Amino acid sequence: MLVVYIKERDGAVIEVFRTEVVLNSLNPTWIKKYTIAYHFEVVQTLLFHVFDVDTQFLNIEVKMLKLEEQQSLGEASCALSEIVTKPNRSLTLDLVRRVESVSSTHSQHHGKLTVHAEECFSSRTTAEMMLSCLDLESKDLFSKCDPFLVISKLVESGISIPVCKTEILKNDHNPTWKPVFLNIQQVGSKDSPLVIECFNFNSNGKHDLIGKVQKSLADLEKIHSGREGENLFLPTLVGHDCENKILKSKLFVEKFSETIQHTFLDYLAGGFELNFMVAIDFTASNGNPRLPDSLHYIDPSGRQNAYQKAIYEVGEVLQFYDTDKCFPAWGFGARPIDGPVSHCFNLNGSNNYCKVEGIRGIMMAYTSALFNVSLAGPTLFGHVINKAALIASQSLADEAQKYFVLLIITDGVVTDLQETKDALVKASDLPLSILIVGVGGADFKEMEILDADKGERLESSTGRVASRDIVQFVPFRDVQGGEVSIVQALLAELPTQFLTYMRSRDIKPRI
Numbered sequence: 001m002l003v004v005y006i007k008e009r010d011g012a013v014i015e016v017f018r019t020e021v022v023l024n025s026l027n028p029t030w031i032k033k034y035t036i037a038y039h040f041e042v043v044q045t046l047l048f049h050v051f052d053v054d055t056q057f058l059n060i061e062v063k064m065l066k067l068e069e070q071q072s073l074g075e076a077s078c079a080l081s082e083i084v085t086k087p088n089r090s091l092t093l094d095l096v097r098r099v100e101s102v103s104s105t106h107s108q109h110h111g112k113l114t115v116h117a118e119e120c121f122s123s124r125t126t127a128e129m130m131l132s133c134l135d136l137e138s139k140d141l142f143s144k145c146d147p148f149l150v151i152s153k154l155v156e157s158g159i160s161i162p163v164c165k166t167e168i169l170k171n172d173h174n175p176t177w178k179p180v181f182l183n184i185q186q187v188g189s190k191d192s193p194l195v196i197e198c199f200n201f202n203s204n205g206k207h208d209l210i211g212k213v214q215k216s217l218a219d220l221e222k223i224h225s226g227r228e229g230e231n232l233f234l235p236t237l238v239g240h241d242c243e244n245k246i247l248k249s250k251l252f253v254e255k256f257s258e259t260i261q262h263t264f265l266d267y268l269a270g271g272f273e274l275n276f277m278v279a280i281d282f283t284a285s286n287g288n289p290r291l292p293d294s295l296h297y298i299d300p301s302g303r304q305n306a307y308q309k310a311i312y313e314v315g316e317v318l319q320f321y322d323t324d325k326c327f328p329a330w331g332f333g334a335r336p337i338d339g340p341v342s343h344c345f346n347l348n349g350s351n352n353y354c355k356v357e358g359i360r361g362i363m364m365a366y367t368s369a370l371f372n373v374s375l376a377g378p379t380l381f382g383h384v385i386n387k388a389a390l391i392a393s394q395s396l397a398d399e400a401q402k403y404f405v406l407l408i409i410t411d412g413v414v415t416d417l418q419e420t421k422d423a424l425v426k427a428s429d430l431p432l433s434i435l436i437v438g439v440g441g442a443d444f445k446e447m448e449i450l451d452a453d454k455g456e457r458l459e460s461s462t463g464r465v466a467s468r469d470i471v472q473f474v475p476f477r478d479v480q481g482g483e484v485s486i487v488q489a490l491l492a493e494l495p496t497q498f499l500t501y502m503r504s505r506d507i508k509p510r511i
Contacts, residue, residue, distance in 0.1 A: 001053050001062065001070070002113075004034055007045035007077075009485075018062045021053045026111075035120065036080065037188060040264065041491035043316055044080040048113055050095060072097060074110035081320035083117045085268050090116045119265050125184045127217050130255035131166070132176035133198060134229060135248055136210055144171040146201040147210060151182065154193045154214075161492050163187060168201045168456055176254060182217065185263065186496065190217045196251065198232060201456075205448040209234065211247045224253035262509050264495040267502060270509030272401045274321035274498075277391070278311060278362055279384040280347065281410040282334030284375040286440070295411050295440050296370055306439035306476050308363060310409050313487040314435065315359040318405060326355040328391065329362050330384050334373040341376045344383035379412045382419035385427060385434065392430040401510070403431040403498050411440040413447065418461055424450065425460040428467045433497045435490045438475040447473045468500050 004017040016036075022028035036044070051070040074095030083091045092114045099108055131149060138145050148168040152160035163186055166177035184190055195214050199207040211232025215223070223230055229250030236245040287294030297305055304312065319325055329347035336345050346354045347365040349372060356365045388406040395402045414420050424434070436451075438444040452458060452469035459465050474489050501507075 001051050001065070002030055003049045003051065003067065005047040005049070006036075007047060009042075013047060018065075020062060021058065023058075038080060038084065038119075038185070038265070040081075040495050041317065041488040042485075043320075045077060046080060046115075047075065047077045048093070048115070049075040050113065074113075076113050078115070079320055080117070081317075083115055084265055085321055087269060087271060088116075089118060089269060090114055119263060120185075124260045124263050124266075125258050126261045127182045127184060127221075128179050128255065128257050128259065129182070129220060129224075129253055130176065130179045131196075132174070132252045132254050133232075134174050134250045134252065136173045136175070136198065137247065137249055138173070138200075143200075145173050145210075146170050147172060147175050147198055148201055148207075149177060149180075150197045150199065151180065152195045152197070153187045154195060160195050161488065163492065163496070179255065183261075183263065183496075183499075184217065187217065192216055194220075198249075198251070205445055211249055213251050220253050221256050223251075224256035261499075261503070264499060266511055267498070267509040268321070270401070270511045272403060272509065273323060274318055274494075275327075275395075275402050275404045276315060276318040276322055277328040277330075277388050277404060277406045278315075278347075279330045279332060279344070279388075279406065279408045280307060280311075280366060280369075281379060281408075281412065282331045282369070282373055282375050283377040283379050283412060284333075285377065285379075285442075286375060286411050289370045289375070296375075298367055298370065306437075307366065307409050310407070310437045310439070310476065311362055311366065312359060313485060314407050314437075314490065315362065317487055317491055319359060325358050327358075327362060328354040328388075329356050329365055330354060330387065331369055331373065332381075332384050333375070333377050333379055334369075335376045336373050343380040344387050345373070378415040379410060380416045380419070381408060381410075381414050382416050382423045384408065385420065385423040388432060388434075389423065389427040389430055392427070392432040396431060403501070404433070405494065406432065406434045407437065408434065409437045409439060411438070412442050413444065414450075417446060417449075420450065421458050422460045422462075424458055424471060425464050425466045428458075428470050431501055432470060433494055434471045435494075436471060436473040437490070438473065440476075444473070444475050447475075468497070468504065470497060 001021045002019040005013045005015050007013050017034040019030035019032045050073040052073050053070050057065055074097045076093035076095050078091060078093055083089060092112050095110045095113050097108050097110045136145050136147055146168055149166040150162050151164040152162045154160050164180050164182055166180060169175040187194060193214055193216055195212060197212040198210040200210055201207055211234045213230050213232055229252045232247045232249045232251060233244040234247055235242050286296045289296040295306055330344050331347050332343045335341050347369050348356050356362055392404045438447055450471045451473040457466050472490050472493055
């Protein structure tokens with residue numbers, strides 16, 4: 001019998017599944033399947049433990065068996081992402097049995113375990129919806145209403161993670177937005193709760209909530225077929241209690257259809273890779289790295305600073321999707337020894353090779369760079385974005401099955417805002433997404449402009465509009481204390497950005 005466990009973020013191990021018992025076999029193939037929701041944005045660690053069930057227990061129901069009464073035949077573990085990135089979605093693991101002797105504990109190999117994953121068909125289903133609102137209320141008498149919708153999924157801790165957003169419609173109290181596409185796996189299931197919030201756009205990034213509804217995709221389909229709108233509500237403080245004030249404004253589902261589309265996992269099975277790149281801010285505003293109040297301070301106790309945390313947390317998830325695990329790593333805003341200020345230098349100190357090996361390689365190159373460059377300024381993103389875009393465009397020309405993810409970690413507001421916008425608009429046609437993490441206490445309002453989730457689609461100095469949204473920005477402090485880690489907030493939209501790119505270019509997975 002095989003028992004499956006999930007390892008939580010805090011290290012706790014929880015049993016989730018038991019197979020049937022295969023009688024008298026040294027080469028069992030189990031039939032019973034375990035269904036798990038795949039979340040790209042977290043590392044989902046699975047533990048497998050094989051037991052020999054004694055004949056005296058064979059009449060007992062599997063879930064009633066006491067594991068301590070069975071003989072352990074070995075255990076193995078892996079991340080779910082290691083299985084789904086294999087071409088045939090099968091991974092063979094060595095079964096290890098821990099043997100404790102008087103002097104030490106050592107492991108012995110005891111056979112192999114092959115784990116095969118297949119995607120449930122429901123997750124290839126994409127819902128297309130056209131949403132509209134009627135009688136939206138202005139926040140005050142003279143202001144106009146520039147509405148947009150944000151659709152979020154509710155995770156177990158009660159926190160909502162945005163998965164989709166409409167365009168902003170100018171001065172419209174009865175808006176009808178362009179269709180939105182929601183993958184059913186992306187939101188969990190057709191019955192998973194969704195929050196649809198209607199905001200009034202503000203150029204300062206502080207958008208006003210007009211009202212919201214909480215409905216599943218199944219509910220929204222019913223609203224469409226019944227032709228009845230759903231009243232928005234607004235959480236309102238009454239004394240010390242929060243009550244939902246029902247508004248006269250209504251949400252309508254003008255169109256609801258479902259289509260089967262290739263999923264993110266289909267592209268992985270077809271051999272597509274995600275290649276991770278990182279760029280680190282070495283400007284003087286970070287503070288002297290040798291002093292404990294610096295954002296770049298390397299704590300002798302091993303406690304990670306914000307830069308190290310962001311590298312580790314993003315890299316930990318993305319490394320499984322990159323076969324060679326060699327990552328381009330750059331610094332910007334510093335003066336390398338005996339040189340002028342550079343806005344894109346190789347973190348490893350090499351003049352012609354920008355890659356380092358593994359997440360550990362990035363960490364080591366980052367630490368050594370701190371002692372080999374002088375922090376300077378200003379904060380310019382244009383150079384590193386163009387460098388990443390060059391790698392992405394070369395890969396595209398070679399028809400490689402690669403999609404690139406650039407992580408920029410910065411402590412300050414970008415100085416070359418227009419050049420950065422130009423670089424981003426140009427890069428929006430490439431297989432590239434950019435994640436920006438803001439560390440420290442600076443005012444990151446300018447950064448919000450770069451993330452079209454928080455504003456309008458970017459426009460270059462020549463008036464060209466970005467073909468898609470490729471930037472995700474998050475201030476590190478926003479999600480530090482909550483259940484949703486910095487990584488989840490950043491990475492949750494990456495599969496959607498990847499699919500938008502593939503579908504817009506009619507690139508099909510080779511499966």
